[in-house]
Amino acid sequence: MNQEGENDPRTIVHTEPSKTEKKKGDDHRTPVIKSRETPPNPPNTNDKQTRGERYFYLGTQAALVIITAIGIRIAIESLNTLNNSVNAANRQATAANTQAAAASTAAQAAVNANIESDIQFRLSERPWVGLASLRNVGPVVLNRNQTGHVEIRVTLENGGRSPAIGVISFYDLIFARSPDDAVKVTNRLFCDRDTLTVFTSRLEGIMMFPNIPDSSYQRVTTNGPPIGKSTGGNYMILLVACIGYHNQLGELFHAEPIWLYEGKDKARSFDIRRAKKIVGRFQTVLYHPIASFK
Numbered sequence: 001m002n003q004e005g006e007n008d009p010r011t012i013v014h015t016e017p018s019k020t021e022k023k024k025g026d027d028h029r030t031p032v033i034k035s036r037e038t039p040p041n042p043p044n045t046n047d048k049q050t051r052g053e054r055y056f057y058l059g060t061q062a063a064l065v066i067i068t069a070i071g072i073r074i075a076i077e078s079l080n081t082l083n084n085s086v087n088a089a090n091r092q093a094t095a096a097n098t099q100a101a102a103a104s105t106a107a108q109a110a111v112n113a114n115i116e117s118d119i120q121f122r123l124s125e126r127p128w129v130g131l132a133s134l135r136n137v138g139p140v141v142l143n144r145n146q147t148g149h150v151e152i153r154v155t156l157e158n159g160g161r162s163p164a165i166g167v168i169s170f171y172d173l174i175f176a177r178s179p180d181d182a183v184k185v186t187n188r189l190f191c192d193r194d195t196l197t198v199f200t201s202r203l204e205g206i207m208m209f210p211n212i213p214d215s216s217y218q219r220v221t222t223n224g225p226p227i228g229k230s231t232g233g234n235y236m237i238l239l240v241a242c243i244g245y246h247n248q249l250g251e252l253f254h255a256e257p258i259w260l261y262e263g264k265d266k267a268r269s270f271d272i273r274r275a276k277k278i279v280g281r282f283q284t285v286l287y288h289p290i291a292s293f294k
Helices: 003-007 019-023 047-125 179-189 193-201
Strands: 010-014 031-035 129-136 140-142 148-158 164-176 206-208 214-221 234-246 252-263 280-292
Touching: 129 164, 129 234, 129 252, 129 280, 148 164, 148 206, 148 234, 164 179, 164 193, 164 214, 179 234, 179 252, 193 234, 193 252
Parallel strands: none
Antiparallel strands: 010 031, 129 148, 140 148, 148 214, 164 206, 164 234, 234 252, 252 280
16 A cells, blocks of 8 residues: 555455355455544644633733723823813913903002092192172273273182182173174184293283182273174174183193173163163173183
């Protein structure tokens, strides 16, 4: 038998010829192939080792899964903690901004309060010079050229708490259609900052102490033609005053009172082309508040 037969599970068995075959003269034996039973494999001693390695691998993978899950959980918790920290920091920043805004508002309120306090102090301690009284001594005398004059007695008084320095007063007799026209001309002629500054800075006026009146007589004349065009030549007769002075700090103040002349018959406009003397008195119609030039 060859080498291949050794490894062949099949076995060739020579059997004796049958009687019939012997009669026929057959001298050969018919080989019969029988299957040889394969013996069972011997037990593998590596099965236990392989099973242990498989269990170890599965255990390792399970451990890795568990560790990964724990890591993810820790990461999520860390992110949540970080998010909470950021939110807390934002809330603190918002609270800090709110406190800063409140502090700034309080500081500004304190500054405004100091400014207001300073203003109130200046107002309470400043001089207040005004016309305590005004009356005309005689009638308004009119000329043919539509000019005129009147004699008045004025009394100034300082109603404040500090002396008024360089007190000056100007008076003007104006023929106009309305008191508003008189105000415009007055401001343009002599009741402006520059004019008052020149006179008060030269100390050409007087010093007035609180609650001590000063009276004087003035002859007031018109300084120009009637203001505006009036139908029939009827105009109002207005006496305009401008008072200027400053305090010890050099702040300049002024006042602009206006009086309207009223005749005995309560008339408030007159034909200045025909009248010669108009008997009546001045009534206050507009008194600008005493204010300071800024």
